[in-house]
Amino acid sequence: MTAAELSSAVNTFNSTLLQVAIVIGVGLVVWLLASYLIRQVVKRVQTGSQLSRRRIFRWAAPALRALDSERRAQRAQTIGSLLNSIVIVVISTIVIIYVLKAFGVDIAPLLTSVGILGVAIAFGAQQLIRDFLSGIFLTLEDQFGIGDVIELGAGEVVGTVESVGLRITRVRGEDGAIWYLRNGEILRVGNRSQGSYVPPAAAEPTPSSPAAGPVPRQDQAGPNPDAQGQRASE
Numbered sequence: 001m002t003a004a005e006l007s008s009a010v011n012t013f014n015s016t017l018l019q020v021a022i023v024i025g026v027g028l029v030v031w032l033l034a035s036y037l038i039r040q041v042v043k044r045v046q047t048g049s050q051l052s053r054r055r056i057f058r059w060a061a062p063a064l065r066a067l068d069s070e071r072r073a074q075r076a077q078t079i080g081s082l083l084n085s086i087v088i089v090v091i092s093t094i095v096i097i098y099v100l101k102a103f104g105v106d107i108a109p110l111l112t113s114v115g116i117l118g119v120a121i122a123f124g125a126q127q128l129i130r131d132f133l134s135g136i137f138l139t140l141e142d143q144f145g146i147g148d149v150i151e152l153g154a155g156e157v158v159g160t161v162e163s164v165g166l167r168i169t170r171v172r173g174e175d176g177a178i179w180y181l182r183n184g185e186i187l188r189v190g191n192r193s194q195g196s197y198v199p200p201a202a203a204e205p206t207p208s209s210p211a212a213g214p215v216p217r218q219d220q221a222g223p224n225p226d227a228q229g230q231r232a233s234e
Contacts, residue, residue, distance in 0.1 A: 019102040027095035034087045042080035046073040075139045075164075082136065082166060128167070130184035135166035138183055148193040152186065 100107050122129065144150050144161055150171065151158045159173035169186065171179040 016102050020099050023095055023098040023102065027091050031087060031091050035084060038080050038083050038087070042076045045076040075142065075145070078139050078164070078166065127184060131167045131182050134183035134186065138169075138186070139164065139166075143189060144191045148191055151190040151192060152181065153188060157181070
């Protein structure tokens with residue numbers, strides 16, 4: 001290899017490393033900026049700020065109104081964690097694709113393979129995806145939260161909510177048992193902590209006990225002493 005070829009190879013390698021460094025740097029900056037914005041939104045929601053009044057957040061007014069309650073901090077942390085995960089996955093995927101492209105890797109077959117693999121995984125994990133989507137809507141709509149007493153189905157599970165996650169909801173039953181409920185299987189839930197729940201009245205005890213027997217009538221009260229004396233005198 002001549003000196004010119006060696007110099008050209010070194011320049012090409014340096015140019016490739018520069019492109020990779022630029023791609024990683026841009027991805028890192030975008031991730032830091034997105035994480036900062038998510039943290040700021042979560043912090044504002046936790047402190048009870050009315051973000052829905054601002055013009056920039058007007059599109060998210062329904063979700064932000066649902067978050068404006070005593071449980072907004074817990075829901076804000078859950079949604080913030082979800083958004084951070086989505087941002088990390090998206091930015092990492094884009095950065096990896098551009099890094100491979102900078103090294104001269106043909107990414108078209110790779111994208112096709114990844115697409116087929118993604119479809120297969122999505123088909124096999126459709127129940128998991130359903131649980132995650134249900135958990136997101138349960139959190140946004142504030143159907144129940146930590147500390148609420150809920151009833152699932154036709155009284156099958158009645159207890160206090162201890163944890164609400166994106167996939168699993170943990171409920172402590174009235175008998176002390178811990179129930180782990182997949183969010184995708186929660187089809188009907190009654191929240192006794194919302195509204196004005198009135199427990200069913202207990203059945204009143206009967207005034208007389210069956211063992212006591214019927215009260216005797218006057219004509220069944222036994223022989224009359226005056227009638228006995230009259231018969232004796234006769």
